[in-house]
Amino acid sequence: MSDKVPSLRLVDSDESSRAETTHRTVGQHLEQAELLVEILPYIQRWRGKVVVIKFGGNAMTDASLAERFAEDVVLMHQVGILPLIVHGGGPQIGELMERLGKEPEFKDGLRVTDAETLDIARMVLVGKVNREIVSSINVHGPLAVGVSGEDGGLITAAARNPELGFVGDVTAVDPTLLQKLFSEGLIPVMSTIGADETGQAYNINADTVAGAVAQAMEAEKVVYLTDVEGLYEDLSDETSLIRQISAADLSQKIQSGQITDGMIPKTEACVRAVQNGVTSAHLVDGRIPHVALLELFTDAGIGTMISD
Numbered sequence: 087m088s089d090k091v092p093s094l095r096l097v098d099s100d101e102s103s104r105a106e107t108t109h110r111t112v113g114q115h116l117e118q119a120e121l122l123v124e125i126l127p128y129i130q131r132w133r134g135k136v137v138v139i140k141f142g143g144n145a146m147t148d149a150s151l152a153e154r155f156a157e158d159v160v161l162m163h164q165v166g167i168l169p170l171i172v173h174g175g176g177p178q179i180g181e182l183m184e185r186l187g188k189e190p191e192f193k194d195g196l197r198v199t200d201a202e203t204l205d206i207a208r209m210v211l212v213g214k215v216n217r218e219i220v221s222s223i224n225v226h227g228p229l230a231v232g233v234s235g236e237d238g239g240l241i242t243a244a245a246r247n248p249e250l251g252f253v254g255d256v257t258a259v260d261p262t263l264l265q266k267l268f269s270e271g272l273i274p275v276m277s278t279i280g281a282d283e284t285g286q287a288y289n290i291n292a293d294t295v296a297g298a299v300a301q302a303m304e305a306e307k308v309v310y311l312t313d314v315e316g317l318y319e320d321l322s323d324e325t326s327l328i329r330q331i332s333a334a335d336l337s338q339k340i341q342s343g344q345i346t347d348g349m350i351p352k353t354e355a356c357v358r359a360v361q362n363g364v365t366s367a368h369l370v371d372g373r374i375p376h377v378a379l380l381e382l383f384t385d386a387g388i389g390t391m392i393s394d
Contacts, residue, residue, distance in 0.1 A: 134168065139159075139172070141372075142173060143372050157376070169273055170274050172296040196253055200252070211278065223273060229272060233275070240261075240264070240276075253290070256298040293352045297364075304364075306364070308364055311377065313372065317336075331392055353392075366393045367393075
C-alpha cells in the first residue's frame with residue numbers, strides 16, 4: 087500500500103466569501119434590470135407628456151425628501167417626460183413673518199395678504215424657495231430654470247376677494263414661456279406670484295396655479311404632494327382612503343362641506359383641471375420618498391386619483 091496521502095484542495099475562506107458576494111451582486115443587478123423592464127411601458131406611455139407637480143408640504147421642508155424629489159424630476163426628464171414644477175412656500179413665508187413679528191391670518195385655507203405680507207411672500211417664493219429647488223435639480227446638470235408667474239405674462243391675476251387683500255385668482259395663463267423652455271430641453275420651476283394688467287402683483291395659491299397651468303399646458307397629469315395619504319371618507323379612519331373618485335363626486339363633497347381647510351383649494355383645483363382637459367389629478371403623500379415615481383411608474387399608483 088502506498089504511503090502517499092491524496093492532496094486536498096482547501097477553499098480559501100476569502101475566495102468563498104467573494105463568490106457569495108458576487109452571487110448576491112448578480113442577483114441585485116438582475117432585480118434592478120427586471121425593475122427597469124417593468125417600468126418600460128410607463129416610460130413609453132408618459133414620454134413627451136407634460137406632468138405638472140405641485141411641490142409643497144413636508145416634501146419641500148425636509149432636506150432628504152427634497153433631495154429625493156429632485157432626483158425624481160431629473161429621472162423623469164431623462165426618460166422624456168416633461169415635468170413642470172409649481173411650488174408653494176407657506177411654511178417659509180410663515181417663518182419669516184414670525185421672525186418679523188407679523189401674525190399670519192388665514193381664511194378658507196388661503197393666506198390673508200396685505201401689502202407687507204405680499205412683499206414677504208414675493209421675497210420668499212421668488213428669491214429663496216424657487217432658487218433652492220432650481221439648485222437642487224441642477225446638482226444633476228444644468229436642467230432647471232426658475233420662473234415667476236410675473237415673467238413673460240405667464241400668469242394674469244385679479245383680486246380674489248377684498249377680505250383676502252392681495253390674494254389673486256388666475257384669470258389667464260399664457261403658456262408660451264413654458265413651451266419655449268420645454269423646447270430647449272429645460273425643466274420649468276414656477277413660483278406663484280402673478281400680476282394684473284396694471285402690474286399689481288398678487289400672491290396666488292400654488293394649488294390653484296398648478297391646476298390652471300396643467301389646463302393651459304394640456305398636461306396628462308397634475309400631481310399634488312401633500313402631508314396626508316390622500317382623501318379619506320372619514321378623517322378619523324386611516325383605512326378609509328379613497329383610491330379613486332370622479333370630479334363630479336368630489337365637487338359634491340366640496341359643496342357639502344366634507345372637504346376642509348387647506349384641502350379645499352387642492353380639491354377645487356383638481357376638479358377644475360379634470361373638467362377642463364387634464365386626464366387625471368392626484369393627491370399623494372409627499373412624505374414618502376420618490377412618491378412621484380411611484381405614481382408614474384406603478385400600475386396601482388398611490389394616493390387618491392381624480393378623473394372625469
